[in-house]
Amino acid sequence: METVVEAAGIGKKFGNLSALKDISFQIGTGEVFGFIGPDGAGKTTLFRIITSLMIPDEGKIKVLGHDPVTEFEEIRKHIGYMPGRFSLYQDLSVEENLRFYATVFGTTLEENYHLIRDIYSHIEPFKKRMAGKLSGGMKQKLALSCALIHQPRLLVLDEPTTGVDAVSRSEFWDMLKNLRQYNITIVVSTPYMDEAMRCDRVALIQDGQLLQIGSPGTIRDGFSRKLYSVTAPEKYKLLLALKSFAGTESVFPFGDSVHLTLKEGVTVQAISDYLEKSGVVGVTMRETNAGIEDRFLELMNRK
Amino acid sequence: MKNAVISVHDLVKKFGSFVANDHLSFEVYEGEIFGFLGANGAGKTTALRILSGLSAPTSGKVLVAGFDAARDPEKIKKNIGYMCQKFSLYNDLTVRENIMLYGGIYGMRKALIRERCEELLERLRFMEYGNRLISDLPLGLRQKLAFSVAVLHEPRIVFLDEPTGGVDPITRRQFWEMIYETAARGITIFVTTHYMDEAEYCDRISIMNEGRIVALDTPDGLKNKYRVDSVEEVFVKIVRSGKISV
CATH class of the missing domain: 3.40.50.300 (P-loop containing nucleotide triphosphate hydrolases)
Known part of the structure; x- marks a missing residue:
């Protein structure tokens, strides 16, 4: 070329x-x-x-x-x-x-x-x-x-x-x-x-x-952590709770969910327990693929 | 019973024979984050100007913070905050000077402005910037400050016209956290945006097309109705179907 x-x-x-x-x-x-x-x-x-x-x-x-x-x-x-x-x-x-x-x-x-x-x-x-x-x-x-x-x-x-x-x-x-x-x-x-x-x-x-x-695919693949998508009816309450959790590495609102990465060794169970204790109800949590914006945020945070 | 701070009934606005707002009717409640979406040229800006007391309706009844937009636009202006992407702060004044200026325009006492000013600088971790010119601040900080200044006088409603356009993704999210905090204090947020992920952060959204409000519900309500996974898809469906019908 x-x-x-x-x-x-x-x-x-x-x-x-x-x-x-x-x-x-x-x-x-x-x-x-x-x-x-x-x-x-x-x-x-x-x-x-x-x-x-x-x-x-x-x-x-x-x-x-x-x-x-x-x-x-x-x-x-x-x-x-x-x-x-x-x-x-x-x-x-x-x-x-x-x-x-x-x-x-x-x-x-x-x-x-x-x-x-x-x-x-x-x-x-x-x-x-x-x-x-x-x-x-x-x-x-x-x-x-x-x-x-x-x-x-x-x-x-x-x-x-x-x-x-x-x-x-x-x-x-x-x-x-x-x-x-x-x-x-x-x-x-x-x-x-x-x-x-x-x-x-x-x-x-x-x-x-x-x-x-890189290609959009390469850039998304550059995202280095396991990424979770978390939802709850009370979004702001969920966001604040995740921010205050000691095992949270990064947490950002993303449309109708919150994107979360956890510190080394922190389990999904630990986070559900913490959210329950914090009174956040109706929580769903699943692994998700990173998008370009996730990667951009990761690179910005690293700087 | 929810308390409506904006109440619009049969609002029509014409420019000559062109109908920019075609019988709009809706309410916005106290402490709500209300997303006002629409295609370019759908009539959002016209409606926003009427709601903020800058333009009079051709017909219909518009109450904002308890005042009639046709009769008492000046009273509306005193009871709302307003911020847009293009202009909000004076570049050649310092951060403190801007805060004093806007506090004065909103008729606040000097002592109160000073008090709020210092509070605000501390809350935003802005102390080091207090005596800097706005033109020296990064865009993200400027937008956060502009929002804080727009609610300095604790208005009942704040209108945000594309407040996060061009802002980096971290600042965009910090900005929305400020919106959530402000709404939690009982201030109503009325916001326009072209970022469809931000529409998902709203309590309710309306979508305008060709002068009319064609959808109004919670983001989940709209997604269920149109059987799609995101507000973006709802928006595309509505605007595309509008285009075909023309």
Whole structure:
């Protein structure tokens, strides 16, 4: 597999703040590669470096075989970038925006229509509407269409699903999946841990550092402890009781249950006895498989 | 009998011919954690603005903390707390200055604000940050502080609009523990979120689609009704079926 992005030891500082520390990774042709982490983790800074909009202080990076510092013109011809903030022309119509981006890259809407058809067809009925008047979901689709119109080899999407409801998020990922047939490499960032499952490989990022890189399966398998899912009708009471139990190693609420790991040698019986003594009733407890978020929490705690 | 602190009957809000809120009726009880969910553009923000006294209903009756949203929006504002993801604290003021400012806006006595301020800093283990600018704090700390400031005046209800957006998974959970503690003190929590696992933490949730509340129950009640294992699946079923009907 050909390497599309290759980064080694990337570092970036803003004053005293280290936004990125020793970041190394490789992304291959046709991969959907996700950077998963909270706000302030460094995702946007990294994306600006990949897209040649910012120069790293340390390390080496190659994008599509070129150096973004000296050969940015070559790179910019072949990447599509969708920044986190809506940055199309609000006072141009939907269609005018698309035609503008196509023209800038020396192509036409007609020539590459097949690339954006699945996405653009949702907003085409509104093609005369000003971009500034679109709803959030429609803006997102237009921005993706504009980033794709010149058939880029690398698509860089900075938090395309932030603030978007669960159904629209899922539809957006379906659209990305459809782009695979054109062999476009996709680099995407998100704060939603569950979206990791939609990527081929992900990098977990926190405080400017990569915590782990791998396929979603590999990352889940990295979880090193036995994990229990515990439920009780009184969730908060259950959580407090588990927190106060001496044999608890970690305890986090997870949807309708609480995820628990125990210290070495602590038995399930001991914990049931303790919960009963604490007056928590209707407890169920079973072993469960760790998800990406369990692993993220484990790695954060270790730091 | 449960005590309703929010009572909405036949709320309609129109913008021109567009119906943003289409005959909403529901109640929220004292000390309850109420999740207010919906697709983008479903009308949540419009409803939230009316409930917090920022916008008047076109018709219908809305009582919040005992006050009518059409007649007494100013009284509503004094009796609620509000926090959203995008803006809550002034970046160029220190932690203490923000607390003093908000306490003052809510009409609290200076001595009481000082007392609550120190209490709050200690409870959050924030003492070392008291004289730091908000802009110097990590996002997670800012969000926890913003929530504490929103309930500084012990309102009957606090409205949280996507309070945990973009926050790391540990802070997100600490934030929800603060919500549980606050609800246990009898303060009603009215919260919107796009994280479906957080919806599971609520006592009851409503799901809006195209201006209407199409589901309202406990998370377990909804899961049983739609025969699925998670609130996320309930949400997807409801919003998808809405889209087909259009």
